[in-house]
Amino acid sequence: MLMHVINIGHDVLKANDKIAEKNNRLLEKNAVLAVNIMGAIGSGKTTLIEKAIIELGDKYRIAVIAGDVIADMDAGRIAKLGVTTIPVNTGRECHLDAKLVGKALKSIDLKDIDILLIENVGNLICPVDYKLGEHLRVVVVSVTEGDDIVLKHPFIFKSSDVAIIHKKDIAEAVFASTQKMEHDVRELNPNIPVMTTSIHDKTSMEQWFSTISSFADKLKQSC
Amino acid sequence: MHEYALAVDIIENVLSVADQNQARYVNSITLGLGKLTHVNCDQMQFCLETLIIDTIAREADLIFNEIYPNMECECGFSEKGGYFCASDASMNDIRAFFDQSCPVCGKVLHASGGRDLVIQSIDIEQ
Numbered sequence: 001m002l003m004h005v006i007n008i009g010h011d012v013l014k015a016n017d018k019i020a021e022k023n024n025r026l027l028e029k030n031a032v033l034a035v036n037i038m039g040a041i042g043s044g045k046t047t048l049i050e051k052a053i054i055e056l057g058d059k060y061r062i063a064v065i066a067g068d069v070i071a072d073m074d075a076g077r078i079a080k081l082g083v084t085t086i087p088v089n090t091g092r093e094c095h096l097d098a099k100l101v102g103k104a105l106k107s108i109d110l111k112d113i114d115i116l117l118i119e120n121v122g123n124l125i126c127p128v129d130y131k132l133g134e135h136l137r138v139v140v141v142s143v144t145e146g147d148d149i150v151l152k153h154p155f156i157f158k159s160s161d162v163a164i165i166h167k168k169d170i171a172e173a174v175f176a177s178t179q180k181m182e183h184d185v186r187e188l189n190p191n192i193p194v195m196t197t198s199i200h201d202k203t204s205m206e207q208w209f210s211t212i213s214s215f216a217d218k219l220k221q222s223c
Numbered sequence: 224m225h226e227y228a229l230a231v232d233i234i235e236n237v238l239s240v241a242d243q244n245q246a247r248y249v250n251s252i253t254l255g256l257g258k259l260t261h262v263n264c265d266q267m268q269f270c271l272e273t274l275i276i277d278t279i280a281r282e283a284d285l286i287f288n289e290i291y292p293n294m295e296c297e298c299g300f301s302e303k304g305g306y307f308c309a310s311d312a313s314m315n316d317i318r319a320f321f322d323q324s325c326p327v328c329g330k331v332l333h334a335s336g337g338r339d340l341v342i343q344s345i346d347i348e349q
Contacts, residue, residue, distance in 0.1 A: 002349040004347060005346045005347075006240055006244060006345050006346075006347060007344045008343065010342045012342070014339070128261060129225070129261055154321065155261070
């Protein structure tokens with residue numbers, strides 16, 4: 001009987017990062033801006049994506065990867081707007097990972113795309129550990145989740161590039177302070193832009209659209 | 224959170240390495256768990272214990288090593304993250320590595336590393 005120790009050194013989370021880097025290289029090669037949109041269930045991710053498609057669809061060629069645990073309602077909503085939409089069901093998983101996104105990228109003709117919007121599964125915890133190959137990480141929370149939602153999920157705000165505090169028009173009805181939420185984000189991550197938005201406030205929505213378009217333009221110039 | 228999927232990856236990898244080395248049994252599996260991942264150690268242990276039933280690793284000891292981030296400052300200060308953990312266990316979560324001030328210059332420290340979930344080694348019987 002022989003016993004011995006085998007050193008492995010295989011990092012399960014870094015394995016995802018490597019696939020994410022591969023996705024990123026593929027996206028860059030085709031000058032496609034990828035935006036990972038993360039947020040809780042019901043925070044308004046799908047609506048923000050729909051609005052962005054309607055506003056930016058004339059100028060940019062957009063495709064969407066819509067992640068859900070089981071179901072394709074979101075993908076159905078988005079596909080109605082006439083853009084390429086790939087539904088990705090994670091099964092029992094609470095987040096998209098680089099492998100799932102890599103597989104979805106195979107069914108998109110990246111040469112014909114300028115912007116890829118990736119709607120992550122509704123969750124503020126798990127997506128933090130999983131890079132997808134995106135250029136821009138956007139976290140969306142809404143006032144209906146309670147104005148302490150930001151402090152309860154610090155890591156997602158620390159690892160995002162843009163934060164959106166959504167549904168500001170109903171803040172009063174749910175006793176939430178958007179000022180507190182904005183302040184909490186700035187405390188956690190002073191380096192990222194924070195937008196307080198509502199689909200009924202055109203100026204705030206324009207901020208969202210111009211964030212996407214400015215990053216897409218920047219990527220096009222650098223590629 | 225995603226402990227189950229990660230545990231599946233770990234066990235698949237362990238069994239494949241064990242197989243390549245003609246193992247009859249796996250006696251132990253040693254994992255390194257970064258303090259800054261969102262992986263819950265107890266849940267991970269439960270998932271692994273469930274997954275090794277009916278495999279050659281069914282008797283394996285599961286050993287977890289915590290991996291602390293390094294807390295670094297622009298001024299050159301660097302110290303293992305464990306140094307900043309309170310003796311009070313209630314604060315020994317991820318927040319212990321936030322907003323720590325540099326003991327030398329007072330600036331906010333940056334946590335580097337500690338995001339690993341690594342299969343460090345396995346102990347097999349051939």
